[in-house]
Amino acid sequence: MTLDKNQERIVTSDNLLTVSNFSVMYDVDPPVEAVRDVSLTLKRGEILGLAGESGCGKTTLAYGIQRLLKPPAVITQGSAIFHDKAGEDIDLNSLDEKQMRAFRWNKASMVFQGAMNALNPVVNIGKQLGDVFTTHRPELSRAERHEESARLLEIVGVGRDRLRAFPHELSGGMRQRVMIAMALALKPQLMIMDEPTTALDVLVQREILQQISDLRKEFGFSVIFITHDLPLLLEISDRIAVMRAGKVVEINTAEQIYHHAEHEYTRKLLASFPSLTGERGDFVRGTSSVETGA
Numbered sequence: 001m002t003l004d005k006n007q008e009r010i011v012t013s014d015n016l017l018t019v020s021n022f023s024v025m026y027d028v029d030p031p032v033e034a035v036r037d038v039s040l041t042l043k044r045g046e047i048l049g050l051a052g053e054s055g056c057g058k059t060t061l062a063y064g065i066q067r068l069l070k071p072p073a074v075i076t077q078g079s080a081i082f083h084d085k086a087g088e089d090i091d092l093n094s095l096d097e098k099q100m101r102a103f104r105w106n107k108a109s110m111v112f113q114g115a116m117n118a119l120n121p122v123v124n125i126g127k128q129l130g131d132v133f134t135t136h137r138p139e140l141s142r143a144e145r146h147e148e149s150a151r152l153l154e155i156v157g158v159g160r161d162r163l164r165a166f167p168h169e170l171s172g173g174m175r176q177r178v179m180i181a182m183a184l185a186l187k188p189q190l191m192i193m194d195e196p197t198t199a200l201d202v203l204v205q206r207e208i209l210q211q212i213s214d215l216r217k218e219f220g221f222s223v224i225f226i227t228h229d230l231p232l233l234l235e236i237s238d239r240i241a242v243m244r245a246g247k248v249v250e251i252n253t254a255e256q257i258y259h260h261a262e263h264e265y266t267r268k269l270l271a272s273f274p275s276l277t278g279e280r281g282d283f284v285r286g287t288s289s290v291e292t293g294a
C-alpha cells in the first residue's frame with residue numbers, strides 16, 4: 001500500500017484489526033457457543049465479507065468486536081486489537097464504556113440492517129446529521145456543521161438539497177444512504193455493516209454497495225460486511241471469511257473462494273446459490289475491487 005509522507009513513519013502495519021481466539025457464549029440453558037475461537041485480520045482499506053448461513057454467529061462476532069453485546073452474551077476469551085492509523089494499538093477490551101462509545105463513532109462505525117428506520121421521524125435529516133457533529137465535534141461552528149452535513153449527503157448520493165427533508169419524504173434506499181452518511185461523518189477507519197441493504201430492492205442495493213466500495217477507496221476505510229448473500233459478497237469483497245457454527249472455516253480472496261474453495265462447507269454454500277452454479281454462474285466483480293495481495 002502507498003502511504004502519504006506524513007503517515008509513512010507512524011503507520012506500522014497494513015492491518016487495521018487483529019482478532020485473536022475470540023469466543024462468545026450466550027449464557028442460557030443450554031449455553032450457546034455462538035462464536036468459537038475466531039482469529040482473523042482485517043487489512044487497511046479492504047472489504048472483508050463475513051458469510052455463512054443464518055445463526056452461524058456473524059452478528060455476534062461483529063457485535064462482540066464492537067463490544068455491543070448485552071447479557072446473556074459473554075465474551076469468554078480472545079482479543080480484538082485496533083491498529084489506529086496514528087500508530088497506537090488499541091485493545092478494545094481495555095476501553096471503558098465512555099471510551100468505547102467515542103471509539104465507535106470516531107474510529108469504527110456500524111450500519112445495521114433496517115438502520116434507516118432508526119432515524120427520528122420528526123427531525124429533519126440535516127439536523128440529525130448535524131447532531132453527530134454537535135456531540136462529537138463540538139469545536140465546529142454552526143455553519144461548519146451545516147456544510148459538513150451537506151457534503152456528506154452529497155457523497156452518499158442523497159444530495160445536499162435534501163438537508164431539510166424529513167425521513168418519510170425519502171425512499172428506503174435514500175434513508176439507508178443517510179445512515180451511511182452518519183456512519184461516515186467522523187471519518188472512521190472501520191465500518192461494520194450488518195445486512196445493511198437486505199431490505200432494499202436489488203438495484204438500489206447494488207448501487208449503494210458500489211458507492212461504499214468507491215468511498216472506501218476515496219477515504220481509505222475498511223469494511224466488514226455481513227450477509228448470508230454469498231453471491232453479493234463475491235462481487236464486493238476483497239476477502240471472504242466463511243463461518244459455520246461459530247467458527248471461521250475458511251478465509252481467502254473472493255476469487256479463491258469462488259474458484260478454489262478449500263473447505264467442503266464453502267463448496268456446499270456456493271452450491272446452494274443456483275446463480276453461482278448454472279451457466280450464468282460467473283459472477284462479475286465490480287471495477288472497484290482492489291488487489292489486496294492476500
Ligand SMILES: Nc1ncnc2c1ncn2[C@@H]1O[C@H](COP(=O)(O)OP(=O)(O)OP(=O)(O)O)[C@@H](O)[C@H]1O
Nearest residue numbers: 026028032034053054055056057058059060061228
Ligand atoms: N440473545 C440470545 N440468546 C441466546 N442465543 C442467542 C442470542 N442471540 C443469538 N443467539 C444464538 O447465537 C447463535 C449465533 O447467532 P447470530 O445472530 O450471531 O448469527 P448470524 O450468523 O448473525 O445469523 P443471522 O444471519 O440470522 O443474523 C445462534 O445460534 C443464535 O440462536
